Structure formats: C-alpha cells, structure tokens
Amino acid sequence: MKETCLVHTKVFQSALRGKKLKATPGRLAILDIFAHCNKPLSIKELKKMAGSAGPDIATLYRNAESLTAEGMLVKVNLGEKNSAYELASRKHHHHLICKTCGQVADVTISASPGLNQQALKAAKDFAAVSGHSLEFFGFCKKCVKK
Amino acid sequence: MKETCLVHTKVFQSALRGKKLKATPGRLAILDIFAHCNKPLSIKELKKMAGSAGPDIATLYRNAESLTAEGMLVKVNLGEKNSAYELASRKHHHHLICKTCGQVADVTISASPGLNQQALKAAKDFAAVSGHSLEFFGFCKKCVKK
C-alpha cells in the first residue's frame, strides 16, 4: 500500500463514522490521495494514483459518489467530459484552468458568497439557490509563450 | 423536415459563410433548433428534436464542435455527464439549474464581467483569463414543495 499518513487516516475514519459511511479501505484510499494532492482529480486519475493494489474503478465511482453525497467531496467541473472531485473540507474556492495544458490553479473570489442571492433574485421560478460552480478558463504563463 | 424559419435560415447561411464553414443541412438544422429553443441542449436532445430525418448523431457531434470552434455555439456545463450547447449570439448570461427536475433558468449577474480580472489577479502562474463558466444550483418553486 502507498505511504498513507496515520494522522490523516485517523481523522478520516472518525469523519466517515460521523456520517453514515463505513471507514473502508476504498474510502480511506480516496481521502488519503486527496490529503496529499490539493487539486481536483478525475476517477481515472484517482485510479492511477491508487495504483494496481488500489480499489477497483467501480469502487472508486461508487465511493466518489457516496463521499460527495455525504459532503466530504465536491464534484468539480473543469470543462472536461469526465468529472473531477476534491476534498470538501477545503475553504470555498474556484479554479482557473489553462486551456492549453490543463493546469489548474485555485482562485478565491471575494464576491462569490453574494452571487447566490443575486441569482435567486434574477430567477422568479426558483425558490432557493444552494450553491454554484464557477470556473475560469485562460492561459498559464508557460503556455502563453507561443 | 421540421418547420424551419426561412428568415433564420438566411441569417445562419450568411453567418456560416462568414466563418470558414459550409452552410450544410446538418449545421442549419442545429442552428434552427436553437433559434426556436432558448435553452442549453445536449447532443441527445438535439438528436431528438431534429427527429429521425435529422442529421446523424455523429454529424451532430462534429457540427456542435465545429460551430463551437467558430464561436457560433458555446458549450455549457450543467453538471450532467453529457455536455450541452447553446447559441453564442445571445448576450452573456449564466444558468440556475434545479437539482430535482433539471429545469434551467437564465440568470444575469451584474458583477460577472469583473470576475475574470479578479481571477487573474489571484493566480500568479497565469497570463490571461479568457472566460468563465458560472452555473448555479438550487430548487425551483415546483420542486421545493416536497
């Protein structure tokens, strides 16, 4: 198995038990990967990082979904066909994605919290706005030199 | 064939010729559908609306891509596995999607234009921000009554 961090593992175990989820190797593997990698990862990338001894890809799909349902992961939309995830425990932020190389940077937008109310006000058929997805696209300094 | 609008068709034909795209039935079918339906549509939905006499699904994929590359369509991310498109000629706006029934409402965010600069300032490795995707999630009035 990969070099998992015991401290993280303990924390994740309690967190999982606090929800209605069992602390299984499949879930701990996912959470451990994210604890060491602060960027959105697709299922395929998770599979690669977990290695051949890691959970089956079907298990990764199922756990990404259950962890998201319980609020431990958030689904991130990077404009790719396959969706990515990251740890929900991180503070609210958005992403800036390089259209050439795919590099992802975190960005914090000060106005972000107020956007939901603004959206609700603008849509008369809606009763509530619970969240948003805000992703930026552009070019990183490396790729713009072309 | 569906009741296409001659006026629209003329406009789209010129628009296509203005780009480097031929005004083919496949492309006109897509543009005509969007001219009558102001909401994001997936390829599957386009196929259904085009009907059995409409373009093959492979053609829809190829044309959605070429029209997007030429700036006549924009790809919209509604949090679904399959991506959707809408006419680029419409003024800049965002979407609010009901998490229960999938209904989509357009919303305009006043601060929206300034967000790109804010993102660029926050990401030191990036040289330019060319656009963003901002989608809201919530519950429509019909679905919240449960």
Place this chain on the structure above:
DNA sequence: GCTTATTTGCAAATAATTCGCATTTAGTAT
C-alpha cells in the same frame, strides 16, 4: 455543369459510467 475539399451517414471502435451478483468485511451486539 465540373471540380474539389468538406461534410455526411453508417457501422465499428473507444471511452466513460453503471449494474448484477457472489463474496468479503466494518460496525455492532452478543
């Protein structure tokens, strides 16, 4: 009308995601 580069339909190939089911296992009660 003739020519040519594009586009199209169709079928087959990939890729992404989900499902069924027998087996294993985490959490709990004994």
Place this chain on the structure above:
DNA sequence: ATACTAAATGCGAATTATTTGCAAATAAGC
C-alpha cells in the same frame, strides 16, 4: 472474541457517451 447484518468490494458484463474510418454525397467556386 464471536456471531450477525447491512454495507462495501471486485469482477465482468451492460449501458451510455463520444469518436473514428471510409465511401458516397454535396456545397462553394470556377
């Protein structure tokens, strides 16, 4: 610690989404 039960896992097969190859059709320009 042992037994029990619902939940989780692996594996393969089934779906679903998207892309590709290629021969036939056709839009645009001459």
